[in-house]
Amino acid sequence: MWDFTSPDIVYGVDALSRLADVTGTRAFILTDQTLVELGYLRQVEEYLTANNIAIRSFSQIEPEPSIETVQLAHRAIVAFTPDIVIALGGGSVMDVTKVSWLMYEQPGIKIEEISIFTSYDTGKSQLITIPTTSGSGADMTPGVVLTDHQQGRKIVLYAREFQPSLTIVDPSLVMQVPAQVTADTGMDVISHAVEAFASPWHNDFSDGLAVKALQLAFVYLPLAYVDGSDVKAREHMHNAATISGLAMANSSVSLGHALAHAFGGLFPIPHGRLVGMFLPYSMEFTANSGDSRYRKLARFLGISSANEQEGLKKLVNEIRELARKIGQPLTIMQIGIEAADLEKVMPELIEKAASDHQMLTTLRVPDEREIAKLYRYAYAGKSVDF
Ligand SMILES: [Zn+2]
Numbered sequence: 432m433w434d435f436t437s438p439d440i441v442y443g444v445d446a447l448s449r450l451a452d453v454t455g456t457r458a459f460i461l462t463d464q465t466l467v468e469l470g471y472l473r474q475v476e477e478y479l480t481a482n483n484i485a486i487r488s489f490s491q492i493e494p495e496p497s498i499e500t501v502q503l504a505h506r507a508i509v510a511f512t513p514d515i516v517i518a519l520g521g522g523s524v525m526d527v528t529k530v531s532w533l534m535y536e537q538p539g540i541k542i543e544e545i546s547i548f549t550s551y552d553t554g555k556s557q558l559i560t561i562p563t564t565s566g567s568g569a570d571m572t573p574g575v576v577l578t579d580h581q582q583g584r585k586i587v588l589y590a591r592e593f594q595p596s597l598t599i600v601d602p603s604l605v606m607q608v609p610a611q612v613t614a615d616t617g618m619d620v621i622s623h624a625v626e627a628f629a630s631p632w633h634n635d636f637s638d639g640l641a642v643k644a645l646q647l648a649f650v651y652l653p654l655a656y657v658d659g660s661d662v663k664a665r666e667h668m669h670n671a672a673t674i675s676g677l678a679m680a681n682s683s684v685s686l687g688h689a690l691a692h693a694f695g696g697l698f699p700i701p702h703g704r705l706v707g708m709f710l711p712y713s714m715e716f717t718a719n720s721g722d723s724r725y726r727k728l729a730r731f732l733g734i735s736s737a738n739e740q741e742g743l744k745k746l747v748n749e750i751r752e753l754a755r756k757i758g759q760p761l762t763i764m765q766i767g768i769e770a771a772d773l774e775k776v777m778p779e780l781i782e783k784a785a786s787d788h789q790m791l792t793t794l795r796v797p798d799e800r801e802i803a804k805l806y807r808y809a810y811a812g813k814s815v816d817f
Contacts, residue, residue, distance in 0.1 A: 444662075446601035447601040458487075460472065460519055462520050466524075475519055497579070517561065518558075519563060521567060529590075530545070533551060533593065547591060558596060561599045562600060565616055568680070571594060572676050574589050574680075585693070585787075605665050615707075621707060624641040624644040625687075626684040628642065640674050641728075645731075686794075687710040689788075689790050692783070693787055696783055697776050707750075707754055711750055715815035720795040734749060762811065764811065780806060
């Protein structure tokens with residue numbers, strides 16, 4: 432038996448107006464400074480005030496957010512006692528909101544102890560997510576990634592309750608996203624879909640979502656990157672991000688994310704850029720076990736092949752071609768890291784990758800020697816032959 436879970440999703444042009452129908456009296460909005468400056472916070476506030484809802488906001492959320500930011504946000508939520516909590520932003524805002532909201536709902540829980548195997552008491556307030564980037568899928572996943580600066584590591588947390596009750600996917604909120612962010616987050620969409628499809632937890636429901644998200648991203652990501660004002664491309668990519676997030680929420684991501692989480696804890700590089708870069712290497716490594724679904728996935732994307740190995744190769748080429756088109760790095764070297772700096776942190780990288788949550792959902796789990804080799808191959812851009 433398996434559960435398919437999803438929030439209520441409102442999408443398309445003017446989706447934001449759904450806020451006029453939200454019931455409650457006090458809304459706490461978490462966002463970041465850029466979105467305040469773009470006037471998006473004001474738009475959200477206007478719908479709520481017209482609905483006689485009192486508002487407070489918190490906009491001090493940084494990219495790749497820290498535990499300290501979660502604690503600050505949590506204190507601000509507790510002080511306001513809202514019955515609605517809204518995340519308006521990209522993955523970082525979503526992650527801070529989900530954790531600080533859960534801490535508000537169930538006082539006394541410790542961040543490190545949050546677990547998918549625990550049920551939490553919620554009901555004080557409803558959680559609403561409004562994504563303003565097309566990528567993280569964090570508007571609907573039960574997962575969160577935070578940065579522990581003291582230990583130089585990423586903390587990955589899961590709780591069923593992190594899935595909001597409502598997600599508003601309005602393309603007008605992504606029209607101003609810079610091309611670089613469009614590219615980084617777009618590669619995250621690709622990675623979520625490929626890994627959800629290839630995961631040992633894949634299922635009939637998540638498969639359909641993963642394939643659709645990939646079909647959309649392959650067509651519309653390059654268009655949205657080249658011309659940010661292309662409304663149709665932006666809308667389809669915004670939908671693709673949420674669809675891909677839903678695939679991931681109901682299946683799982685795997686090795687590419689484990690490698691990226693460990694790496695991102697030591698080098699401050701956007702998550703999407705890293706997962707997109709590590710994806711092909713992790714696909715090759717997984718496929719070398721002789722048991723993978725890449726040929727099948729390639730076929731759904733209209734790429735025919737004679738066997739699994741050729742299917743993998745063609746799919747990897749397709750992903751790299753897309754990455755090239757949108758100016759994304761294909762190797763650690765292209766990211767701008769020196770070989771000596773990589774070797775210096777290798778023992779730490781190995782330890783962090785090996786203990787990453789996503790290794791649990793990896794079809795073929797690399798041992799420590801193989802993790803080091805994967806990083807070295809990804810540095811040099813070598814095709815994985817082990
Ligand atoms: Zn991701």
